[in-house]
Amino acid sequence: xxxxxxxxxxxxxxxxxxxxxxxxxxxxxxxxxxFGDPGHTSFWRSSMKPFQAVRAAEEGMFExxxxxxxxxxxxxxxxxxxxxxxxxxRTILSAAGVDEERLACGAHRPMDKKxxxxxxxxxxxxxxxxxxxxxxxxxxxxxxxxxxxxxxxYHQRTHPLQHAIREELARWLGPEPDGLxxxxxxCGVPTPALSLEEMARAYSRFGSSGKVGPRKIIAAMTxxxxxxxxxxxFSANIMxxxxxxxxxxxxxxxVFCLTCPNDGWGAAFxxxxxxxxxxxxxxxxxxxxxxxxxxxxxxxxxHFREPxxxxxxxxxxxxxxxxxxxx
Numbered sequence: 001x002x003x004x005x006x007x008x009x010x011x012x013x014x015x016x017x018x019x020x021x022x023x024x025x026x027x028x029x030x031x032x033x034x035f036g037d038p039g040h041t042s043f044w045r046s047s048m049k050p051f052q053a054v055r056a057a058e059e060g061m062f063e064x065x066x067x068x069x070x071x072x073x074x075x076x077x078x079x080x081x082x083x084x085x086x087x088x089x090r091t092i093l094s095a096a097g098v099d100e101e102r103l104a105c106g107a108h109r110p111m112d113k114k115x116x117x118x119x120x121x122x123x124x125x126x127x128x129x130x131x132x133x134x135x136x137x138x139x140x141x142x143x144x145x146x147x148x149x150x151x152x153x154y155h156q157r158t159h160p161l162q163h164a165i166r167e168e169l170a171r172w173l174g175p176e177p178d179g180l181x182x183x184x185x186x187c188g189v190p191t192p193a194l195s196l197e198e199m200a201r202a203y204s205r206f207g208s209s210g211k212v213g214p215r216k217i218i219a220a221m222t223x224x225x226x227x228x229x230x231x232x233x234f235s236a237n238i239m240x241x242x243x244x245x246x247x248x249x250x251x252x253x254x255v256f257c258l259t260c261p262n263d264g265w266g267a268a269f270x271x272x273x274x275x276x277x278x279x280x281x282x283x284x285x286x287x288x289x290x291x292x293x294x295x296x297x298x299x300x301x302x303h304f305r306e307p308x309x310x311x312x313x314x315x316x317x318x319x320x321x322x323x324x325x326x327x
Contacts, residue, residue: 003036004285006271006278010309010318018278020254020271022286023196025204027264033290035269038197042270043183045191045251047199049076049136050206050217052189055168056143058213065095065142072220073227074135078250080230081110081130088227089129089138096142103138104155105131105187112230133187140189157182157190165190172202186252196268199257203266207247207259218261221247234280234304241300242293248283250276256283265292277320280304285322 008016022035032038053075056062062072071092079085093100107126110116119126128134140154140161149160156162166177173180173194181193194202206214221228222244225236235248238258248258254271256279269286271278284305287293298305309318 001033001035001289003272004282004322005324006281006320007323008277008309008318008320015318018254018271018273018275018282020269020278020282020286021196022267022269022282023200024265024267024286024290024292025197025200027204027208032197032200034197035286038200039195040270041193041195042253042255043185043191043193043251044199045185045253045255046078046133047249047251047255047257047268048191049078049249050214050221051169051172051202052076052136052165053139054206054213054217055164056139056146057216058211059146061143061146062216065092065146067092067095069220069223070227071095071139072216073224075139076217076221076249077135077228078132078233078235079135079227080112080233081115081132082112082230083115085135085227085230086129089134092135092138092142096138096145098138098141098145098151100127100129102141102151103128103131103134104189105133105137107131112232131187133185133189136189137187155188162190169202172205173198174201196270199255199268200266203257203259203268204264205266207261207266208264218247218259221249234283237301237304238283241297246287246293250279252276254279258283258287260292263292267292277307280307281320281322 004020006018021040023038025032070088074088107128109126110130144154144161153159154161169177182190185191222239225239229235235250238248246260250256253274256269258267306319306321311317
């Protein structure tokens with residue numbers, strides 16, 4: 001199949017077009033579909049978060065620290081910075097006996113509009129804990145302490161924690177992770193460049209795994225999807241709409257990965273120009289086209305299938321929609 005084309009309309013006229021690549025891989029790994037080139041390469045970004053937390057989950061760190069499902073969900077999250085999100089991040093740090101200032105991620109305003117407004121009105125500047133990756137960083141600090149590794153430099157590629165994560169990736173990716181092209185994620189943690197097929201295959205293997213770590217992570221993310229992102233995020237809403245049948249996780253620059261544990265497929269999508277606004281329409285179209293998303297699920301995701309565009313006055317001025325697969 002051809003790449004998916006998402007059209008941005010304003011006043012009924014075309015304004016922009018986003019090209020989206022996608023790949024879906026089934027459990028038997030010999031059965032796959034693609035929208036455009038499945039070899040299209042992109043950095044994995046935050047879509048790799050479940051794989052960064054799986055070793056800690058598998059070794060029982062969360063239970064041994066007295067932490068529950070919500071903490072594990074936050075460890076895999078690109079959260080929106082609400083008070084609930086921050087409280088759980090602080091709980092992880094407190095359980096591990098780690099100070100908030102140890103977080104290596106930079107500060108940015110909460111992604112949740114209400115939370116950002118509350119922060120602004122209080123006259124406070126954002127802190128590291130407001131970073132959408134602070135849950136992942138808190139869990140990384142906790143796991144470093146759990147293993148007896150130094151906390152200093154836990155986010156750097158040479159640290160034992162990052163070495164352990166690369167070892168873990170070998171279980172899901174197959175090739176030697178050290179041989180991949182690596183870059184730095186927005187929060188300062190190493191992230192590899194992978195083809196969409198490699199991402200989809202890793203998610204298929206992860207979803208199909210009977211191992212304890214993946215089972216715990218899948219249960220946590222699908223049980224508490226709004227902790228994995230936020231109320232308005234496509235990732236949370238596709239998990240809610242499918243009642244946890246499908247797990248979805250976004251990554252920056254238009255990356256989005258999914259798995260359906262019961263059916264054993266994994267999928268990866270990438271917006272060529274990095275625009276996250278095209279992900280919802282493209283993913284819904286791609287999954288529905290392959291009969292992986294039923295009609296009732298699609299209906300519940302209607303707002304994300306054709307997102308509306310409003311101006312600063314709150315007036316409807318346009319929308320996004322899939323017009324075709326590129327010829």
